Amino acid sequence: MPMLQLCLSISLLSALLKFLKCYLEWYRSPLWAIPGPPFRITSWFLGQLPDIIKEPFMEPHKRWWKQAGGGRPDTDGATTDADFIHFCFVGGSHRVIVTNADVVRQILMAHAGRNPRYLKKLDIVVSIVGWGLVSLEGEDWQRHRRVIHPSFRPRFVKDSLERVAPDLVSRFISQWRRAEEGREINVMEHFSSLALDVLGRVAFSHDFHALDSVSKWADGNVGPDVDGLFPVTDRMMQALQALFTLNTKKLLLTIFGLSKLDWETQRTRKALDDAVDDIIRKVRSKVEIISGNEDVDDANSVNKSNAEEKGSSSSTKKSKYATTSLLETLLDAKDSGTDKTTDGEGMLNDAELRNEVKTFIIAGHEMTSTWCYWCTFALCKHPDVQQKVYEDIIKHAPTLVRSEESTSHENNAAIPLEALEKMQYLDAFMKEVLRLYPPAGLVMRTTTRDEIFSDTLIPAKTRIIIPILILHQDPRYWSCPDEFRPERWLDENGGPCYPASHKYAYLPFSAGPRNCIGQQFATTETKLIMAPIIRAFVFQLAPSLRDKEFKFTTYITLKAKPAVKVCIRSRSTLQREAE
Numbered sequence: 001m002p003m004l005q006l007c008l009s010i011s012l013l014s015a016l017l018k019f020l021k022c023y024l025e026w027y028r029s030p031l032w033a034i035p036g037p038p039f040r041i042t043s044w045f046l047g048q049l050p051d052i053i054k055e056p057f058m059e060p061h062k063r064w065w066k067q068a069g070g071g072r073p074d075t076d077g078a079t080t081d082a083d084f085i086h087f088c089f090v091g092g093s094h095r096v097i098v099t100n101a102d103v104v105r106q107i108l109m110a111h112a113g114r115n116p117r118y119l120k121k122l123d124i125v126v127s128i129v130g131w132g133l134v135s136l137e138g139e140d141w142q143r144h145r146r147v148i149h150p151s152f153r154p155r156f157v158k159d160s161l162e163r164v165a166p167d168l169v170s171r172f173i174s175q176w177r178r179a180e181e182g183r184e185i186n187v188m189e190h191f192s193s194l195a196l197d198v199l200g201r202v203a204f205s206h207d208f209h210a211l212d213s214v215s216k217w218a219d220g221n222v223g224p225d226v227d228g229l230f231p232v233t234d235r236m237m238q239a240l241q242a243l244f245t246l247n248t249k250k251l252l253l254t255i256f257g258l259s260k261l262d263w264e265t266q267r268t269r270k271a272l273d274d275a276v277d278d279i280i281r282k283v284r285s286k287v288e289i290i291s292g293n294e295d296v297d298d299a300n301s302v303n304k305s306n307a308e309e310k311g312s313s314s315s316t317k318k319s320k321y322a323t324t325s326l327l328e329t330l331l332d333a334k335d336s337g338t339d340k341t342t343d344g345e346g347m348l349n350d351a352e353l354r355n356e357v358k359t360f361i362i363a364g365h366e367m368t369s370t371w372c373y374w375c376t377f378a379l380c381k382h383p384d385v386q387q388k389v390y391e392d393i394i395k396h397a398p399t400l401v402r403s404e405e406s407t408s409h410e411n412n413a414a415i416p417l418e419a420l421e422k423m424q425y426l427d428a429f430m431k432e433v434l435r436l437y438p439p440a441g442l443v444m445r446t447t448t449r450d451e452i453f454s455d456t457l458i459p460a461k462t463r464i465i466i467p468i469l470i471l472h473q474d475p476r477y478w479s480c481p482d483e484f485r486p487e488r489w490l491d492e493n494g495g496p497c498y499p500a501s502h503k504y505a506y507l508p509f510s511a512g513p514r515n516c517i518g519q520q521f522a523t524t525e526t527k528l529i530m531a532p533i534i535r536a537f538v539f540q541l542a543p544s545l546r547d548k549e550f551k552f553t554t555y556i557t558l559k560a561k562p563a564v565k566v567c568i569r570s571r572s573t574l575q576r577e578a579e
Contacts, residue, residue, distance in 0.1 A: 022091075022092050023044060023092060025092070026044055026088075026092035026094070027039075029094055029459065030457050030459065031086045031094045031096060031458070031459070031462065032086065034084045034085065034086035034096065034456065035064070035067070035068035035069075035082070035084070035085055035086065036064050036068070036085045036086035036087045037064060037086075037087050037088075042087075042088050043088075044088075044091075044092045045090065045091070045092075046090055047087065047088030047089045047090055047092075047093070047095075048060060048087045048088055048089070049089060049090055056551035056552045056553060056561070057441060057469075057551075057552040057553050057554045057558065058441055058442070058467060058469050058470065058552060059551075059552075060087075061085065061087075061097055061465075061467055061470065062470060064085045064087065064097075065082050065085055065097065065099060065467075065470060066082075068082040068085060069082045070082030070085075070099060070470075070474070071474070071475065072475060072476075073475040073476060082099060083098070083099055083100035083103065083453075083454060083456075084096055084097065084098060084099075084100075084453070084454075084456050084458075085097040085099070089463070093463065094459075094462050094463065095462075095463045095464075095465055096458055096462055096463070096464050096465065097465045097467055097470075098453075098464055098465070098466055098467075099467060099470055099471060099474060100453075100454065101471065101474075101476075101477060101502040101503075101504040101505045102502075102504075103453045103454065104466050104471070104504045104507070105503070105504040105511075106453070107445055107464060107466065108443075108466070108504065108507075108510065108511045108512035108514070108515075109511070109512040109513075110512070111513075112138075112141065112142070112512070112513040112514050113138065113139060113141075113142040113513075114138055114139050114142070115138065115448075116137060116138050116448065117447075117448060117449070118445035118446060118447060118448065118464070119137050119445065119446045119448060120134075120135060120137065120444065120445060120446070120514070121137075121444075121446045121463075122134065122135040122444075127265075128240075128243045128244065128269070128358075129355060129358035129359050129362060130351075130354070130355035130358065131352075131355055132144075132355040132356050132358065132359030133145065133148060133356060133359055133517065134359050134363060135359075141514075142337070143335050143337070144348070144352070144356070145513075145517070146335050146336050146337045147330070147333045147334065147335050147336075147346075147347070147348055148330065148333065148356065148517065149517065150329070150333060150336075151326050151329040151330055151333060152326075152517050152518065152520065152521065154520050156324075156329075157520050157521050157524060158417055158520075158524055160202045160324075160325070160326070161198070161202055161521070161524050161525050161528055162416070162417050162524075162528070163202075164198055164201045164202050165198050165202075165525060165528040165529065166414035166415070166528065166532070167414075168194060168197050168198055168201075168211065169194070169414075169528060169529055169532050169533070170414065170532070171211060172190075172194050172211060172214065172533075173532060173533060173536050173537075175211070175214045175215050175217075175218040176218070176533075176536075176537065176568060177536075177570060178218040178219075179217065179218040180220075181568075181569065181570075181573075182567055183567070184542040184543075184544065184565045184566070184567060185542075185565060185566050185567070185568065186228055186229070186563060186564075186565055187372075187373050187376050187377070187563075187564045187565065187566055188369065188370075188373050188559065188563060188564065189213075189228060189229045190214055190217075190229070191368075191369040191372040191373055191376075191529070192210070192365065192366075192369040193210035193211055193213055193214050193229065193232070194210070194211065194214070194369070194372075194529060195364075195365040195368040195369040195372070195525070195529070196208050196210040196232065196237070196361075196365045196369075197209070197210045197211050198365075198368075198525060198529075199360070199361065199364045199365045199368075199525075201325070202325060202326065203325055203326040203327060203360055203361075203364065204279050204283065204325055204326070204327045204357065205282075205283055205286065205325040205327065205328065206279050206282075206283075208232055208234045208236075208237060209232070209233065209234060210232045210234075210237075212233075213229040213230045213231070213232060214229065216229075216230055217229050217230075234275075235271070235275045236272060236275035236276060236279070236361075237361075239268050239269075239271045239272035239275060240272060240358070240361065240362070242268045243265065243268055243269065243272065244555075244556065249262070272358065273354060276354045276357050276358060277350070277354060279327075279357065280327070280350065280353055280354065280357065283325065283327045283328055283331065284331060286328070287328050287331055287332075326360070327353075327357065330348060330353060330356070331353075332347070333347065333348070334346040334347050335347070360518075362556070363516075363518060364518055364521065364522075366439070366556050366557050367439050367440075367516075367518065367522045367557065368522050368525045368526055368529070370439040370557040370558065370559070371430070371433065371434065371439060371522060371526045372526055372529055372530055373559070373564060374433050374437035374439075374558075375429070375430065375433050375526070375530050376539055376564065376566060377437070377550075377560065377564045378429070378432075378433050378436075378437070378484060379534070379539045380539050380540055380541045380564075380566055381484070381541075382484055385429060385484070385486060386534070386538070386539065388425055388429075388486075389425060389426055389429050389486075389534055390534055390535065390571075391425075392423050392424070392425035392426050393415070393423060393426060393531050393534055393535050394535060395423075396419045396420075396422045396423050397413075397415040397416075397419040397420075397423075397531065397535065399413065399535060399571075399572075413532075414532065415528070415531050415532055415535070417524070417527075417528070420527045420528065420531055423527075423531065424490060424494055424495065424496060425486065425490070425494075426527065426530075426531060427489070427496065427527075428486040428487065428488075428489035428490050428496070429486040430523075430526065430527070430530070431486070431489050432484060432485065432486040432488065432489060434508035435472045435473075435478075435506060435508070436472065436473070436484060437558060438468045438469060438472060438507075438508045438558060439508070439557040439558055440468060440508070440510070440557065440558070441467070441468055441469040441552070441554055441558045442465050442466060442467050442468055442469065443465075443466045443468065443507070443510050444463060444464065444465055444466070445463075445464045445466070446461060446462065446463050446464065447459070447460050447461060447462045447464065448460060448461075466507070468507050468508070469552070469558070471504075471505050471506075471507060472505070472506060472507075472508075474505060476501070476505075477500045477501045477502045477505035478499070478500055478501075478505065479499070509522075535571070536570065536571060536572075537568040537569065537570060537571060538568065538569045538571060538574065539566050539567075539568055540566060540567050540568075540569075541564075541565070541566060541567075542565035542566055542567050543567070544565065545562060545564070545565055548562055550562070550564075
């Protein structure tokens with residue numbers, strides 16, 4: 001008994017000394033010299049977390065920034081007190097917001113391979129999807145990037161999306177047409193379903209059947225929420241949705257690094273891994289069957305002439321290229337940075353593939369659906385812009401079918417990528433949407449050593465926040481930053497131009513070696529989705545929201561609160577009424 005009491009006393013004393021050490025480090029930090037919430041109103045235990053939780057996304061950060069002198073035009077490019085803002089998070093952890101684009105460039109362009117200068121440390125992401133391209137660090141990230149990058153080559157992405165997306169978008173438009181006019185549409189739910197089915201087929205040769213929920217909605221069968229969609233029944237998505245459903249217990253365990261004690265989450269993660277493994281097995285079997293058939297075809301074509309061989313080879317390549325999913329390319333992808341030639345070496349193993357599939361699902365479909373969500377919001381808020389975007393679309397892709405209202409999606413003419421790439425105003429509109437409503441409102445890095453930026457010392461292990469939402473509206477870099485003006489992205493001849501005074505003041509896909517690998521995928525997919533829909537419908541905010549004030553919130557990506565809902569009218573119906 002005395003021995004037990006002694007052990008407990010030693011443990012308590014050790015914990016107390018550890019706490020005192022942490023508290024003194026927090027109290028003596030040189031970061032208190034940086035503008036931000038003062039020490040006297042800052043709690044060691046919670047920091048500024050209460051303000052961050054109760055206020056709209058990034059509002060406290062903007063307020064601290066403006067109190068330090070931010071938000072004012074600066075013509076000489078000089079540094080200001082608002083370049084760095086300091087605040088605290090839970091457990092005495094320090095945060096520094098960086099709003100100087102030159103410093104942002106230094107951070108994002110820093111070496112990210114072996115012994116990286118900055119770490120991402122996305123512990124919450126790792127606890128849900130494991131170590132994937134988004135969350136890996138150092139040499140592990142570098143190897144995955146080398147293996148995965150060829151699968152995102154622009155031509156492959158464009159061809160794959162153009163093969164899959166138009167038919168799904170056409171079906172989506174038909175479902176909206178079939179619905180009773182005037183119904184309120186929860187934009188995020190609907191675009192999430194569409195983007196998920198596009199991603200599933202292009203990336204994994206998998207059908208999530210997410211559009212089935214939109215079809216049920218069009219028929220009047222609504223989900224648990226008023227006029228909402230039924231949840232997607234795919235077991236992989238059900239597991240992911242459960243993992244991303246936060247509660248107080250899960251949040252606290254994650255913040256304090258005790259996620260392993262969340263047994264329910266552990267079981268859900270196992271169910272998700274099993275579902276992803278099933279998809280990988282199916283794709284692997286498909287590749288093996290195709291490979292066997294190609295061996296037979298090669299044996300049968302041995303006696304063909306050289307000219308015939310060239311023609312056949314070209315045809316075969318085109319066919320295979322057009323029907324290959326991203327996951328199929330990854331199964332055989334090898335690390336270009338290694339000389340290993342042994343089977344299996346230099347490739348992603350099964351666990352790594354599984355984590356990358358989960359990462360692609362979350363990052364891929366969330367980025368596109370959120371971009372479409374904010375495009376729709378901007379169209380509703382700015383009817384004059386909506387008309388200009390529509391005119392640009394029909395200029396290059398006029399409606400090919402002018403029949404009576406039809407429920408058949410064959411009557412919804414697809415818009416080829418060649419035409420989409422000529423739509424300069426649509427492109428400018430989409431860039432302006434990303435400027436004012438960036439899906440990723442911030443990115444974070446952690447210093448691995450002491451850093452000095454503009455005579456400001458940032459100690460090692462400090463969490464740095466690059467506030468994309470603030471940078472995109474900083475008057476030092478943007479003219480009339482609060483105005484929604486797609487024209488800023490066009491020169492006097494209507495061609496594309498870059499309107500910001502600094503390259504690193506516009507970061508919708510981040511920048512540097514750790515930029516978003518799916519940028520081309522998201523851009524192409526969003527255009528393939530939005531252009532036909534804008535050509536087919538006129539958008540208005542739902543009557544229940546017209547007097548509401550929208551605030552930013554975030555969960556995975558930037559959203560509005562209250563959730564955006566719209567009503568639509570078919571343009572063909574409006575045209576007939578006008579005749």
